[in-house]
Amino acid sequence: MGGSQSTRRVTVINDTNPDVIKISDDVVHRIKNADPNASSAKTAGSSNAAPVYPSYSELMGQSNRNQQEQLDKLDAEWRERTDELNRQNQQLYKLATDKFTGSVVDVDKEYVGNACTSPVCKNTQGAVLECYRKNGKQPLLCSKEVAAFQNCVHTTRHSIGAN
Numbered sequence: 001m002g003g004s005q006s007t008r009r010v011t012v013i014n015d016t017n018p019d020v021i022k023i024s025d026d027v028v029h030r031i032k033n034a035d036p037n038a039s040s041a042k043t044a045g046s047s048n049a050a051p052v053y054p055s056y057s058e059l060m061g062q063s064n065r066n067q068q069e070q071l072d073k074l075d076a077e078w079r080e081r082t083d084e085l086n087r088q089n090q091q092l093y094k095l096a097t098d099k100f101t102g103s104v105v106d107v108d109k110e111y112v113g114n115a116c117t118s119p120v121c122k123n124t125q126g127a128v129l130e131c132y133r134k135n136g137k138q139p140l141l142c143s144k145e146v147a148a149f150q151n152c153v154h155t156t157r158h159s160i161g162a163n
Contacts (some may be wrong), residue, residue, distance in 0.1 A: 120152070120153060120156045121149055121152035121153055121156060124145065124148045124149040124152045125149055127145045127148070127149070128142060128145045128146055128149050131145045
């Protein structure tokens, strides 16, 4: 009951022009006046009108001006799409840059901003530098000053770590 498929086959042999298929007026009339509900091959929700594409001969018959107009129209559409994608890309880049900058500020506040940035052990450091200036050719004579500087840095490091 309406569920069987048609076994009718149509074979078209076109010896004259391979780009043109000729059909009789009777077939055209039957196609135009066909009841859309009578077709058993019709699926639910399908459109009555099939898309119409120009044949090769029709395309070749178009004037160059018409072809150029179509090309210009397509070019304008693609340029508009590309411009829109570029605008979206710039917005995403700005958002990512702003988020990255905010993260850098947060990290700076959390870790770098709390660090002690003033020089430590200035006196002992100065003593080491002065000793090296006086004893440039014999730096081992400054071992007491270097040891005092190391102890000062060690003590300062532990006091910062305890806080």
